[in-house]
Every structure is written in structure tokens, then in C-alpha cells.
Amino acid sequence: xxxxxxxxxxxxxxxxxxxxxxxxxxxxxxxxxxTEDTGSETAPIKLANVSSRIFNLIIEYGKxxxxxxxxxxxxxxxxxxxxxxxxxxxxxxxxxxxxxxxxFLHIQSLLDLSYQIVAEDIAAxxxxxxxxxxxxxxxxxxxxxxEEVLKLHNIFE
Amino acid sequence: xARKRSRLTLDDLPDCILPLILSKIPFKQAVHCSLVSKGWxxxxxxxKNLKFPEDFFxxxxxxxxxxxxxxxxxxxxxxxxxxxxxxxxxxxxxxxxISDWIHRAALKGVQExxxxxxxxxxxxxxxxxxxxxxxxxLALKNFLxxxxxxxxxGLADLTTLDLCNVDLNDxxxxxxxxxxxxxxxxxxxxxxxxxxxxxxxxxxxxxxxKEFPDLEHMCVHKGQCSDTDFFRLDxxxxxxxxxxxxxHLNITYFHxxxxxxxxxxxxxxxxxxxxxxxxxxxNGVRAQEFINLAWNLQRPSTETKVFLSRCTANxxxxxxxxxxxxx
Numbered sequence: 217x218x219x220x221x222x223x224x225x226x227x228x229x230x231x232x233x234x235x236x237x238x239x240x241x242x243x244x245x246x247x248x249x250x251t252e253d254t255g256s257e258t259a260p261i262k263l264a265n266v267s268s269r270i271f272n273l274i275i276e277y278g279k280x281x282x283x284x285x286x287x288x289x290x291x292x293x294x295x296x297x298x299x300x301x302x303x304x305x306x307x308x309x310x311x312x313x314x315x316x317x318x319x320f321l322h323i324q325s326l327l328d329l330s331y332q333i334v335a336e337d338i339a340a341x342x343x344x345x346x347x348x349x350x351x352x353x354x355x356x357x358x359x360x361x362x363e364e365v366l367k368l369h370n371i372f373e
Numbered sequence: 374x375a376r377k378r379s380r381l382t383l384d385d386l387p388d389c390i391l392p393l394i395l396s397k398i399p400f401k402q403a404v405h406c407s408l409v410s411k412g413w414x415x416x417x418x419x420x421k422n423l424k425f426p427e428d429f430f431x432x433x434x435x436x437x438x439x440x441x442x443x444x445x446x447x448x449x450x451x452x453x454x455x456x457x458x459x460x461x462x463x464x465x466x467x468x469x470x471i472s473d474w475i476h477r478a479a480l481k482g483v484q485e486x487x488x489x490x491x492x493x494x495x496x497x498x499x500x501x502x503x504x505x506x507x508x509x510x511l512a513l514k515n516f517l518x519x520x521x522x523x524x525x526x527g528l529a530d531l532t533t534l535d536l537c538n539v540d541l542n543d544x545x546x547x548x549x550x551x552x553x554x555x556x557x558x559x560x561x562x563x564x565x566x567x568x569x570x571x572x573x574x575x576x577x578x579x580x581x582x583k584e585f586p587d588l589e590h591m592c593v594h595k596g597q598c599s600d601t602d603f604f605r606l607d608x609x610x611x612x613x614x615x616x617x618x619x620x621h622l623n624i625t626y627f628h629x630x631x632x633x634x635x636x637x638x639x640x641x642x643x644x645x646x647x648x649x650x651x652x653x654x655x656n657g658v659r660a661q662e663f664i665n666l667a668w669n670l671q672r673p674s675t676e677t678k679v680f681l682s683r684c685t686a687n688x689x690x691x692x693x694x695x696x697x698x699x700x
Contacts, residue, residue: 308381309380309381312381312382312383312385312386313381315386315390316381316385316386316387319387319390331390331393331394331397332397334383334394335394335395335397335398338394338395338398338402338406339398339399339402341402341405343405343408344405344406344408344409347405347406347409348409348410351382351383352380352382353382353383353384353409353410353413354410355409355410356410356411356412357408357410357411361411362408365407365408365414366408368404368407369404369405369407369408
């Protein structure tokens with residue numbers, strides 16, 4: 217598929233995106249196939265839950281992805297992961313929004329990479345307090361329950 | 374533009390996502406995570422990688438404790454497994470136990486197994502490994518591999534086979550290559566240090582030798598071959614095996630024993646010990662003459678020793694140039 221596709225974000229901004237880039241999204245690729253079949257004039261496709269800020273990042277990622285597929289770098293995944301880290305600039309909020317958008321748009325490679333990034337960040341925390349703090353999670357264990365889990369934990373330590 | 378910032382947390386993500394993230398955390402840290410909150414309690418059970426490092430087994434726990442912990446992990450673990458790794462486990466866990474874990478890992482579709490032992494040449498490779506149909510990568514260190522399980526149908530997906538200091542024979546090499554079509558030929562076996570050619574037709578295997586530059590120890594056992602097969606070593610233009618130090622030939626006929634020695638000395642410049650077990654004699658050359666002839670040859674070094682032994686089923690007598698017992 218060649219050409220451009222017109223998309224609009226939740227805040228009404230209109231994007232003209234390379235077809236190749238748009239096709240990395242399973243959701244968009246299905247939609248585009250449908251419109252192609254009916255031959256209807258393509259009105260901008262509205263992405264109701266993707267903001268323009270996040271959509272810009274997705275397009276950037278899409279370009280990297282298409283590029284990575286063309287070139288034969290030895291570590292395409294590691295390279296892409298680095299790019300995604302750069303895109304979100306260590307901002308968890310952005311990363312989560314990106315993840316939700318990737319989930320909605322069905323971009324499996326981006327989802328996998330962002331899972332890995334979060335998993336790496338969690339694994340790098342030195343204990344449960346640090347994880348709670350970093351990810352703003354409330355400890356909802358009662359002292360007794362915590363004691364029980366701690367026992368299990370100690371087996372493995 | 375003022376950005377609306379409603380901070381998202383992990384809880385705001387769609388429900389299916391958290392387990393997927395947690396499954397990517399290494400097992401040890403995942404156990405840590407179960408302390409974070411109720412929602413995370415069982416996160417370690419999704420861990421895709423179960424790696425038990427050396428210090429896990431060498432800690433102060435008793436063997437029973439260690440076995441119980443691993444049993445418990447397999448009992449509670451849910452979902453698929455990708456990597457299973459054991460380090461120096463054998464001294465505290467029975468082979469049945471280890472096989473049982475490998476079976477469980479196989480049921481979870483394990484793709485990568487690594488088992489490292491510290492002490493070499495004592496333990497047989499657990500046969501259960503060869504039943505892991507999803508296996509892509511297998512790494513073993515310090516094992517014996519004398520048999521493949523009956524009815525072994527191959528591992529279709531196996532691409533990487535890393536055998537370090539694994540004692541195995543030509544039949545197994547051949548079978549593995551036949552039955553594991555994905556294997557990138559012998560390159561996967563390049564680290565091989567010891568090989569035993571067992572009842573093989575050696576001349577076919579001679580070519581194999583050049584695939585094992587690290588070979589230190591070669592044993593040709595009860596081969597239906599005669600020494601003439603070795604002369605192909607010259608024809609095949611095999612590069613010197615710089616690390617080959619120990620050769621044991623237990624073959625049926627020695628037609629040209631001296632030529633044999635010069636061929637072997639030629640490809641093994643570092644040869645320290647050559648052990649020859651006589652089966653049916655040296656084509657009329659008496660052992661004493663044989664040794665004399667051998668001594669006149671250019672030996673790789675003065676350290677090179679040639680032993681002759683007379684092998685019966687239970688007895689092996691090594692004689693270093695002193696042939697009283699030999700004739």
C-alpha cells in the first residue's frame with residue numbers, strides 16, 4: 217500500500233501519515249482495508265482516545281519501526297527499545313499513555329517493548345517500598361497478610 | 374499549552390497488561406514484587422524465566438529445603454515458561470527430582486534450558502531434556518551424554534546447542550544432527566572438548582574432527598575401523614588440533630602402525646598421551662619393534678608418551694615402553 221492516510225487525534229489535530237507507518241497498527245490496517253474494499257472517499261479517521269501528544273510519539277515510533285525493518289541491524293529490538301526510552305524521556309505517565317494507545321491501536325511490537333521497559337524499571341528497584349513509591353501504589357496488605365507473604369518471600373531470599 | 378496531567382498509575386492500565394509486564398521480570402525480583410500490594414501478590418507466578426543461580430544451591434539450606442522450594446515454585450507457577458536454568462544442582466538434588474522439574478518445564482513449553490555442573494564427567498544428561506518439544510536452545514556443561522532416550526524423535530526447533538565439556542560419542546552427534554534439522558550444523562558444537570567415537574565407521578567421522586578446534590581428548594572405541602582410516606587425516610588436510618592432548622585408540626586392526634603414529638603426531642602437535650589398546654595385533658610387527666619404530670619417529674615433544682595396553686573386559690594394563698606384560 218502506498219500513499220498517505222489522514223488521521224485525527226482526540227483533541228482534533230489532523231495528521232497526514234505515511235501508509236507504511238500507519239500499517240504497523242493492526243487496528244488501522246483493518247480499518248484501511250475496509251475502506252479500500254468499499255472504495256469510499258477517505259475522511260480523516262478519528263482516534264477518539266489518543267491525544268495529539270501521544271500520537272506524535274506513535275508516529276515517531278512507527279518511522280523507527282519501518283526503518284528498522286528495512287535495515288539489518290544486528291540488534292533491532294535493543295535499538296528500538298532505546299528509541300522508545302528516548303521518546304518517553306523517562307516519564308512514566310507518558311509511557312503508560314503510550315501503552316494504552318498501543319493497546320488500542322494494536323501495535324504489538326511497541327506494547328512488548330514498553331512492557332519490557334516497565335519490567336526493567338521495576339526489576340531495578342531495590343525493594344517493595346521503592347516500587348510502591350515510584351509507581352504510586354498503596355500497600356493494601358494488612359500486617360498479618362504482609363507477614364504471610366513475607367514468609368513466602370523469605371523462602372526464596 | 375497547559376497540559377492536563379492526570380497522573381496515570383499501573384492500576385489505570387487495562388487489566389490484561391499488568392500480568393504481561395510482571396511476567397517479564399526476572400524470577401528473583403518478581404518474588405520481591407509480590408510484597409508490593411495485593412494485586413501483585415502472585416506476580417512471581419507469571420515469571421517466564423526460572424533461573425536458579427549457583428548461590429541458591431550452595432546456600433545454608435538443606436537439600437530437602439531446596440527441593441521443596443523448587444517443587445513449590447512449580448506447583449504455584451502459572452502460565453508458560455521460557456527459560457529454565459540450574460547451576461550446580463546435582464550434588465544436592467537427585468536425578469529423578471531434576472527430571473521431574475524438567476518435565477514440568479516441558480509441559481509449560483520451555484524454550485531454553487541451561488544446566489551447568491561444576492564437577493565434570495559424573496552425571497548423565499537428564500533424558501527429560503530431549504522430550505522438551507519447544508526447546509530452541511540447550512546449554513550443558515560438564516556432563517556425560519552416552520545415550521539418547523529410546524524413540525527420541527528429535528527437537529525440531531532446536532537452533533542452539535552449546536555443549537561445554539560434555540563427553541559424547543559420534544553416534545549421538547550424528548543422531549542429533551539428523552533429528553534436529555534446525556541446528557546450525559556443527560558450529561553449535563565447536564566448544565566440544567572430549568569426543569568418543571563409539572563403534573563408528575571412523576573414516577566418515579574424520580571430517581568431523583576439523584569442526585572441533587578445541588578438542589582435547591579423543592577416544593576411538595571398539596571401532597570397526599582399522600588404522601588405515603586414520604590416513605585420511607592427511608588427505609582431508611585437517612588443520613592441526615592444537616589442543617588435542619589425549620588420544621585413546623581401541624580399534625580392531627593395526628595394518629600400518631607406524632604410518633598411523635606419524636599421522637597422529639602430525640595433526641596433534643600438543644599430544645601428551647597416546648594410549649593404544651591392542652585387539653588383534655600389529656600386522657606381524659611385534660610390540661617391541663613397534664615401540665622402537667615409534668621412538669624413531671619425530672615425536673611432537675619429549676613429553677609425548679605412548680602407552681600400549683592389553684585390554685580384556687575388566688583389566689587394563691598400561692605399559693610405558695616396558696613391554697614385559699604386553700607380548
